[in-house]
Amino acid sequence: MQTALTVQRKAPRADALRNRERIVTAASEMFTEFGPDVPLDEIARRAGVGNATVYRNFPDRDALVREVVCSVMDRTSEAAELALAQTGDAFGALERFVHASADERITALCPMIQGAFDQYHPDLVAARERIEQLVEQLMDRARAAGQLRGDVSVGDLMVAVSQLSRPPAGTGCLTLDGFVHRTLQLFLDGLRAPARSELPGAALTMEDLRQT
Numbered sequence: 091m092q093t094a095l096t097v098q099r100k101a102p103r104a105d106a107l108r109n110r111e112r113i114v115t116a117a118s119e120m121f122t123e124f125g126p127d128v129p130l131d132e133i134a135r136r137a138g139v140g141n142a143t144v145y146r147n148f149p150d151r152d153a154l155v156r157e158v159v160c161s162v163m164d165r166t167s168e169a170a171e172l173a174l175a176q177t178g179d180a181f182g183a184l185e186r187f188v189h190a191s192a193d194e195r196i197t198a199l200c201p202m203i204q205g206a207f208d209q210y211h212p213d214l215v216a217a218r219e220r221i222e223q224l225v226e227q228l229m230d231r232a233r234a235a236g237q238l239r240g241d242v243s244v245g246d247l248m249v250a251v252s253q254l255s256r257p258p259a260g261t262g263c264l265t266l267d268g269f270v271h272r273t274l275q276l277f278l279d280g281l282r283a284p285a286r287s288e289l290p291g292a293a294l295t296m297e298d299l300r301q302t
Contacts, residue, residue, distance in 0.1 A: 110147050112137040118158045122198050126155055156211060159199050163217035166191045170224035174231070181237035184228045185278050188247075192255040192270050222248075222296050239285040245294030250277055 116137035120128045130151065134144045148154040169190035173183040191197075208214075225244050232238035254273050 109137070109139050109143055113139060113144055113147060113154070114157055114161055117154055118162065118195075118199065121155070121158060122195050126151070130154070152208070156208075156213060160213050160217045162194050162196050162199050163214075163221055166194050166196050167217070167220045167224055169194070170221065170228060174224065174227055179237075180228075180232040180235040181282065184232050184238070184281075185275075187225070187228055188251055188274055188278060189271055191251065192274055195255075197252040197255045233283075237283055238281055239283045241285065241289050241293055242281060243293035243295055245296050245298055247281075248296065249294060 113133065117133045120133055120136060130144055131141050133154075134141050137144075144154070148157065170187050173187040173190075176183050176186075222244055225247060229238060229242075229244060229247065233240060251274070254277055255270050
């Protein structure tokens with residue numbers, strides 16, 4: 091019979107949560123700088139924790155990479171939600187989101203989930219779908235305001251941003267930071283309505299990207 095004195099499952103201690111956050115932050119920085127094969131003991135050293143603490147939180151490299159990518163995708167989604175919450179210039183909100191996603195270096199980290207990693211892990215799928223839905227809402231709002239050309243879709247935006255914002259992780263992407271936002275703004279200006287040219291082919295959907 092349970093009573094008020096029944097022992098409840100303990101929540102993670104504050105210091106344990108801080109250690110986990112430090113590991114994810116250090117891993118994100120080092121994956122971006124050196125690629126996904128950086129030694130875990132180097133990540134532990136930058137995070138200021140022991141190797142055992144890393145493995146206690148993440149049993150293998152795949153789990154750590156997945157957590158890093160999901161955390162970046164979650165922050166990118168939060169940037170999209172913030173843009174949607176703002177009133178006024180709908181295209182300006184889309185612009186702010188694109189530049190914010192570049193600052194998160196999402197396109198340098200996301201390719202790491204390809205290949206040997208499980209791209210269909212529920213956490214990754216949920217994070218990806220959340221971003222896609224939010225970006226679609228941002229684009230729909232700008233299109234409804236007559237500010238976004240009508241022959242582009244979410245896939246067009248995502249593939250262009252991924253190609254323009256960062257090279258793959260570990261290839262000197264930090265050295266290009268000074269050029270990224272300039273290049274992205276040139277692309278964004280090309281999205282404005284009225285369109286100055288007719289695009290070849292059909293608008294690219296996210297399903298098209300997944301099939302390729």
